Amino acid sequence: MWLQVDPRSPTPVYQQIVDGIKGAVAAGWLKPGDRLPSVRDFAVSLAINHNTVAKAYQELERSRVIEVVRGRGTFVASPGQRPPPDVEERIEKLRDTLRLAWIEAYHLGLVEDEFERMFRQARDDARGGEGKEGL
């Protein structure tokens, strides 16, 4: 299975699924129109309850990353259709994440150049990392 999950992680399992799928889409590893496993199949693969998968799918649909069709399945959405209802709030949260990251970098003794390099490295990791990629 291309996604793994750690039940003992402090990050909730459903959040790990959300992050994993968002990452796979951003990396191009999942493409618009691709079908995701059913909540039950996915739950068996990850050895978790199907309600946890359902919760992740609901969050992903709110984020406009996937589209759910009752009775048929869930599919990766085409990017940039319509933005999620709370974009502004999400952007604000992202701002705060970056602010806290700078503060943390300061206390870890990282100088500005190092941290900016890390920032760009993270961008490259976000698109295509994880080893296998379309070349």
Next chain:
Amino acid sequence: MWLQVDPRSPTPVYQQIVDGIKGAVAAGWLKPGDRLPSVRDFAVSLAINHNTVAKAYQELERSRVIEVVRGRGTFVASPGQRPPPDVEERIEKLRDTLRLAWIEAYHLGLVEDEFERMFRQARDDARGGEGKEGL
């Protein structure tokens, strides 16, 4: 009081204290040698239990942000003395935070330039934001 805390936030209260103090130090709003309130005084100001403040102080000491002297009080540490015992782990966590931030930015429809601008803005916010600063 220069720090406030929201007991209904999903982020734990002790974590809010940690972030707040780290931010105040990084912004220069708290300087090395400055004394922090006692756990009990701070707890009264924030209307929380003193054990919660103590937990925050312990985390801040592990991060080498403050120094605790039993019987005397807690003080802002001088920067760059000795690094925390788990720097590598913290840096790795920071890497992952940035990677997830890029993924989130992608799904919010932010283009690279916008996100890099946001990154630099966050740096400026981290040192000196919050309105009042030493000019």
Next chain:
DNA sequence: GCATGTGTACTACTCGAACTAGTACACATG
């Protein structure tokens, strides 16, 4: 129509982290 597979909704329950509350202890200072 009916069986099957899809996501959804609901209840009941377990588990662990966060937090409260209260108390006791060890150390430094005056």
Next chain:
DNA sequence: CATGTGTACTAGTTCGAGTAGTACACATGC
């Protein structure tokens, strides 16, 4: 010795995450 500091411990509450099981509504294909 009194006071103020951080620390440690127990007991209990609260809440979110997750499990388990079931039932429902919709789409598809036989």
